Amino acid sequence: MRTTNHLIGLLNFITFLLSVPILGGGIWLSTRANNTDCMTFLQWPLIVIGVAIMIVSLAGFAGACYRNTLLMYLYLWVMFFIIVLLIGFVIFAYVVTDKGSGRIVPGRTYEDYYLPDYSGWLKDRVASDSYWRKISSCVRDSGACRKSGRVVGGFPEPAEMYYLRKLSPIESGCCKPPSECGFSYVNETTWNPVSSGLVVSNRDCLRWSNDQEQLCYNCNSCKAGVLASLRKSWRKVSVINIVVLVILVIAYVVAYAAFRNNKRMDNDEPYGETRMEKARPSWIKF
Template identity: 60%
Template sequence: MAKSNNLIGFLNFLSLILSIPIIGGGVWLSTTDCMKFLQWPLILIGLTVMAVSLAGIAGACYRNTFLMYAYLWAMFFMIAALVFFIVCGYSATEKGSGRPVMNRAYQDYSLQDYSGSWLADRVSSPAHWAKISDCIRSSHACRNLHRNVGGVPELPDRFYRRKLTPIQSGCCKPPTTCGYTYMNETFWIPGEGQTGTDPDCAQWSNEQHQLCYGCSSCKAGMLASLKKSWRRASVINIVVLVILVLVYIVALAAIRHNQQLDDAHGETRMRKARPSWIF
């Protein structure tokens, strides 16, 4: 019985420690991808894991039966919520990927590749995109693209060999199909060939506060960046889920074991208290 309680306490201590990176993952999503409305589910799950883990540790240490049963129910609902959150996260970020570009190290991004998902609709909505685009501007993602070699911008061939982030590729330059000519990282002019038919071609502006922040490619780059960050955060969530399931199984077995021992001790006490003349 003591060993079971010690094991429950140890596993809950481990889940308590793992709740910290879950909370950190929620904060990280908001700071890296300008998606603050997605940070709260992760933070809420992390805080719940922390609270339930503390309850499990207390129940194991003090052998409080009521607290342990409440802990089991809370753990069950938390596991179900975490499974739902992981599945929804993967389904929301399942669609879309970058499009390879000939003679370029970076990829282009199209919003059509992400259409139909709840996340794409939410990101591309005017109300949310106004806040997201302002966040991207303030992050200086495009300004950080600039590299001067000998006081002049780097040559086009060197820029084309750079591996840009999805946001840099989608928001800081026009789509490659538009046929713009590179002058520097964030200044492009129409080339000699006919400009492409992509609506983003008309959205591009050399004004540094505008660039392609209103382009569909920028929204697609945002979704691609979010997909990458979300998948990384999901790895932590899956690890925590496995540990929580293990803790739940061990705790359930330990409570049943303790209950059997209590019943056996109670029956033994009754036998000792029974008068010797009663058969």
């Protein structure tokens, strides 16, 4: 019994330490939301779960070490709901970021991004006009396009070097026109149309502007770039969440055993003796 309580105390100390990466993941998403991804509401469930795990782990640690049955009882219920919430968050994160990826462009290292490649709730929210105005303003204010500029020998980076760059989804979708438009490269954020008789159906070719305050911020490719950036961020955080979830489930199972031991000790039941044996003692012992 003492060993079990010590084990649950150790596991809760570990889960307390593991709540730090969850909380850190939420803070990291918040930082990216302010600087790059621009989706400011998605990180809060993760931050709340991280703080809750911290508090509950401390309660479970105290309940196990001091053999406080009430704390252990509350710990089991609250931890159960936290595990359910974390499972729901992981499933939600994978579902809303399930589809969509960049398309390979011949002769380019970077990829192009297209809004029809994405689907579901997250796409509808990002693509909505009312919400996109806030996101595009955030992307513009983040300076991602301005920071993408490079100078070689006092001149803008030549096209041959630019085509070999691995651009971020935001840089590819918002800071340049889609490659199929056939625009000629001047610098990272200045592209001129070429009168070659090429006909394309992509409306983003008409939305592109060399005005540094416009660029492709109103393009569907920019919306797709934001979605691709979100997908990468959420997948990284989800890996951490799954590892922590497995450990939380193990801690919960051991905590339940510790809780039963505490109740047995409170009832003065020796280990392995049941209530029936106490109520009806037998002279014959096997």
